Amino acid sequence: MIPFIDLTRQHAALREELGAAVARVLDSGQFVLGAEGKTLERELAALCGVRWALGVASGTDALRLALSALGVGPGAEVITPAFSFVASASTILMVGATPVFVDIDPATYALDVAAAERAITPRTRAIMPVHLYGHPAPMDRVVELARAHRLAVIEDAAQAVGGAWAGRPVGAWGDAACFSFYPTKNLGACGDAGMVVTDRSDVAERVTRLRHHGDSGRYQHVELGFCSRLDEVQAAVLRVKLVRLATWTEARRRIAARYRALLAGVPLDLPTEAAKARHVYHLFTVRHPQRDTLAKALTEGGVGTAVYYPRSVPDQPMFGGDERRWPEASRAAREVLSLPCFAELSDDEIERVAAAVRHACERS
Numbered sequence: 503m504i505p506f507i508d509l510t511r512q513h514a515a516l517r518e519e520l521g522a523a524v525a526r527v528l529d530s531g532q533f534v535l536g537a538e539g540k541t542l543e544r545e546l547a548a549l550c551g552v553r554w555a556l557g558v559a560s561g562t563d564a565l566r567l568a569l570s571a572l573g574v575g576p577g578a579e580v581i582t583p584a585f586s587f588v589a590s591a592s593t594i595l596m597v598g599a600t601p602v603f604v605d606i607d608p609a610t611y612a613l614d615v616a617a618a619e620r621a622i623t624p625r626t627r628a629i630m631p632v633h634l635y636g637h638p639a640p641m642d643r644v645v646e647l648a649r650a651h652r653l654a655v656i657e658d659a660a661q662a663v664g665g666a667w668a669g670r671p672v673g674a675w676g677d678a679a680c681f682s683f684y685p686t687k688n689l690g691a692c693g694d695a696g697m698v699v700t701d702r703s704d705v706a707e708r709v710t711r712l713r714h715h716g717d718s719g720r721y722q723h724v725e726l727g728f729c730s731r732l733d734e735v736q737a738a739v740l741r742v743k744l745v746r747l748a749t750w751t752e753a754r755r756r757i758a759a760r761y762r763a764l765l766a767g768v769p770l771d772l773p774t775e776a777a778k779a780r781h782v783y784h785l786f787t788v789r790h791p792q793r794d795t796l797a798k799a800l801t802e803g804g805v806g807t808a809v810y811y812p813r814s815v816p817d818q819p820m821f822g823g824d825e826r827r828w829p830e831a832s833r834a835a836r837e838v839l840s841l842p843c844f845a846e847l848s849d850d851e852i853e854r855v856a857a858a859v860r861h862a863c864e865r866s
């Protein structure tokens with residue numbers, strides 16, 4: 503069986519270094535918002551080309567705190583794509599605002615900027631593009647639209663650390679950008695962790711306060727905040743991995759190129775990479791009208807696959823289960839299938855996956 507993802511391979515190769523990093527934290531006696539976290543924040547800010555990065559407890563919290571820090575709250579509308587992980591929209595609800603769903607561009611899965619423009623109302627306060635599967639949203643156009651209407655931009659960059667649009671890193675475009683270090687993400691902790699990056703000092707200050715009970719320093723609690731801090735063990739683990747991120751991203755891009763070559767001519771839609779995009783292939787996602795049949799054939803052929811996501815966000819019961827207004831999001835939910843794509847996948851495995859896909863598609 504070729505696994506869809508196997509984190510044990512990555513951790514086996516880093517075992518000694520990870521152990522030493524955790525030991526360093528144990529010896530320091532400092533476990534929350536300490537030196538490891540501060541260094542990781544500097545390193546991630548540098549990667550994104552911005553001045554600040556603030557470690558928080560998860561990618562979800564990064565979104566929630568970034569929204570609050572930008573003043574998004576009750577009465578506000580936030581435009582977000584109808585096809586994403588649920589947290590892109592649920593965090594908008596968490597701050598008391600209203601998600602306004604727009605359909606996606608079926609080629610890149612990014613929000614359709616023209617649809618976003620049509621969705622703007624006097625109550626719109628922000629746009630939250632999602633760099634789904636590691637393919638950046640068209641940030642030049644998103645930022646241009648936001649500027650014209652005085653809207654904030656919050657990048658949901660949970661799946662796209664290390665990616666870029668028009669040569670500029672994801673995370674550097676928005677008023678704030680949010681990363682997740684959930685274990686299966688391209689840069690994954692051994693537990694939950696996340697980060698907000700921003701070039702705005704006011705946003706950095708407010709996130710710093712919000713992640714720690716609204717404390718402006720020395721137990722002066724100036725607003726209602728949260729308890730959402732990055733712990734030192736996760737920060738130390740992430741620092742060990744961050745120095746490998748560029749190599750791992752290259753490996754993912756090579757796997758994608760290999761799949762493209764091996765699957766040429768197969769009746770199946772392969773992922774596109776827009777001319778301005780540097781795709782980091784968090785997922786290598788194909789689409790097929792008989793997706794479930796294909797997935798079953800691949801499982802029987804010994805290939806692990808996964809569906810991200812089987813429902814559009816507005817089609818989720820918590821959002822009312824309505825899918826008709828976002829036809830491309832709904833079609834994506836029916837057709838997408840992700841193939842194994844992680845740095846430690848061997849050449850032989852890539853070839854076996856491609857052969858199984860070719861066999862299944864040519865038979866159906």
Ligand SMILES: *Cc1c(COP(=O)(O)O)cnc(C)c1O
Pocket residue numbers: 560561562563586587589590632658660661681682683684694695696
């Ligand atoms: C993973 C993810 C999140 C949430 O991150 P967590 O760390 O799991 O809270 C948000 N948005 C997208 C697109 C994600 O993939």
